[in-house]
Amino acid sequence: MNLSTNGLCLTPDAAIDLQLHTTFSDGRWTLESLFDYLLKEQYGLVAITDHDCVETAVPIQTLALKKQLPVLVAVEMSTSWHGELTDLLCFGFETNPAPLHDLAQDLVRRQEENSQEVYENLERQGCRFPHDALPTILAKPSAQQPQALLNLLQTHGYGQGDPSAGQRMMAAGFKYITNDPAAVAEATHQSGGICLLAHPGRTDGFATFDAQLLDQFRQEVPIDGLEVYYPLHTAVQTEMYQTYARRHKLFASAGSDSHGPDKPPIKYPAKLCQALLERLAIQVR
Numbered sequence: 001m002n003l004s005t006n007g008l009c010l011t012p013d014a015a016i017d018l019q020l021h022t023t024f025s026d027g028r029w030t031l032e033s034l035f036d037y038l039l040k041e042q043y044g045l046v047a048i049t050d051h052d053c054v055e056t057a058v059p060i061q062t063l064a065l066k067k068q069l070p071v072l073v074a075v076e077m078s079t080s081w082h083g084e085l086t087d088l089l090c091f092g093f094e095t096n097p098a099p100l101h102d103l104a105q106d107l108v109r110r111q112e113e114n115s116q117e118v119y120e121n122l123e124r125q126g127c128r129f130p131h132d133a134l135p136t137i138l139a140k141p142s143a144q145q146p147q148a149l150l151n152l153l154q155t156h157g158y159g160q161g162d163p164s165a166g167q168r169m170m171a172a173g174f175k176y177i178t179n180d181p182a183a184v185a186e187a188t189h190q191s192g193g194i195c196l197l198a199h200p201g202r203t204d205g206f207a208t209f210d211a212q213l214l215d216q217f218r219q220e221v222p223i224d225g226l227e228v229y230y231p232l233h234t235a236v237q238t239e240m241y242q243t244y245a246r247r248h249k250l251f252a253s254a255g256s257d258s259h260g261p262d263k264p265p266i267k268y269p270a271k272l273c274q275a276l277l278e279r280l281a282i283q284v285r
Helices: 031-040 057-067 099-124 133-138 142-155 165-171 181-190 211-220 235-247 270-279
Strands: 015-020 045-048 074-077 088-091 194-197 225-229 251-254
Touching (some): 031 057, 133 142, 235 251, 251 270
């Protein structure tokens, strides 16, 4: 696969954003509209990190080469650790055939199976939907299916009062399907890539890491770095993650987690992630 980042050299202040999402997973950006925005705003490098979408690397690189926009090969893998959601960012991997690709495809299959199971259980419980509702849901990317099920319930009047639509879904067996983080890290390394812990300071349903918990996580999961710079991190968290990454010689990443134009990408300077980029054969000077 030809890479849009081959031979890339960035200035220290070049604008980068290493966590972006499109309609390939749960984003609202189409790939074309996101690329148009990034080119207009003169980004030097980005990463499209759609959830569990390893197979999209080829069409993304094809368009990136056509548009002359450098884009890293990347994915955000959905994992859970000790019962809490814990996403991992994977960069620079080989796509197919490769262990990371297989893990991603297996997760997509299991999420689709769960969506079908939940739908059928809701019907057994008395919910009535149009005949094409299930095929429509299953045709969506796996990351969009939970919201699609929720919308279906609400649209047909099953989300009002008690139980709520979310409670109905849970009672019908809904699960966020995830992978084991150690397996993802190992598969990333076997695929020639590097693996970082995404948004370690989030508090909205994800595991929230301090230094002690990072130590514990790293004993179980061989990550290569942290997403130090993230819009929901406080200044105290960012400083703590900076210090931790330096102390343990870990790579630092920076990402907006933009899913659509309402929360656009952020222009992080490339120098914040210099060690990471140079590990990925991108010069910063």
